[in-house]
Amino acid sequence: MKILLVDDHTLFRNGLKMLLTTIPEFEVAAEASNGREFIDIIRKDHFDIVFLDIEMPDINGIEAAKIATSIDPDLKIITLTMYGEEEYFDQMVEAGAKGFLLKNTDLQEVKTAIEIIAQGGTYFSQELMQNILRNLKYVKEHKEPGCEFSEREIEILLLICDGLSNQEIGDKLFISKRTVEKHRANILSKSNCKNTAGLVIYAIKNQIITP
Numbered sequence: 001m002k003i004l005l006v007d008d009h010t011l012f013r014n015g016l017k018m019l020l021t022t023i024p025e026f027e028v029a030a031e032a033s034n035g036r037e038f039i040d041i042i043r044k045d046h047f048d049i050v051f052l053d054i055e056m057p058d059i060n061g062i063e064a065a066k067i068a069t070s071i072d073p074d075l076k077i078i079t080l081t082m083y084g085e086e087e088y089f090d091q092m093v094e095a096g097a098k099g100f101l102l103k104n105t106d107l108q109e110v111k112t113a114i115e116i117i118a119q120g121g122t123y124f125s126q127e128l129m130q131n132i133l134r135n136l137k138y139v140k141e142h143k144e145p146g147c148e149f150s151e152r153e154i155e156i157l158l159l160i161c162d163g164l165s166n167q168e169i170g171d172k173l174f175i176s177k178r179t180v181e182k183h184r185a186n187i188l189s190k191s192n193c194k195n196t197a198g199l200v201i202y203a204i205k206n207q208i209i210t211p
Helices: 010-020 035-044 061-071 086-095 107-118 126-134 151-161 166-173 177-191 196-205
Strands: 002-006 027-032 049-053 077-081 097-102
Touching: 002 010, 002 035, 010 027, 010 107, 027 035, 035 049, 035 061, 049 061, 049 107, 061 077, 061 086, 077 086, 077 107, 086 097, 086 126, 086 196, 097 107, 097 126, 126 196, 151 166, 151 177, 151 196, 166 177, 177 196
Parallel strands: 002 027, 002 049, 049 077, 077 097
Antiparallel strands: none
């Protein structure tokens, strides 16, 4: 699996590269220190996974992702982030990012994220997701054209994004756990998401919640 690392900190890139090279099926095939270098590389070659920093000189990660995905629509981008950069997540999702990992993430979670995203899924660092859910500034009702949620589904989606389990949602809304499970299945189907992490990304992208 060909991997491209894009980060302006050489020490961080070297550290991540060393970790990834311990896994035989992964190959760090190229590196870039800024968005412009990244775009130049993408124009010449295809990669299975790109690890992309948000804050970079010249062209930042958001703009670089937009350009890169216009060149290669199948590009699978994992955003490298730190606490405090949550305000950029909806823009990164809109630009085509499929996953978000904290820069201090351990190798096992990096490996899990790569495998899920390579298969067409989305991945949100569990630690990062919990931090977002703890710090939501506001929520608002939003219905994407062609994906009509019922009022109850919106209500349940917001509670899912707030980190509640099916049982906790049922208790809060005075409905059974089984009813919540049915609503959750409908929400996943309508949004084409596979798991809670996917729902959080979907909700951010469609401004149902804002971190």
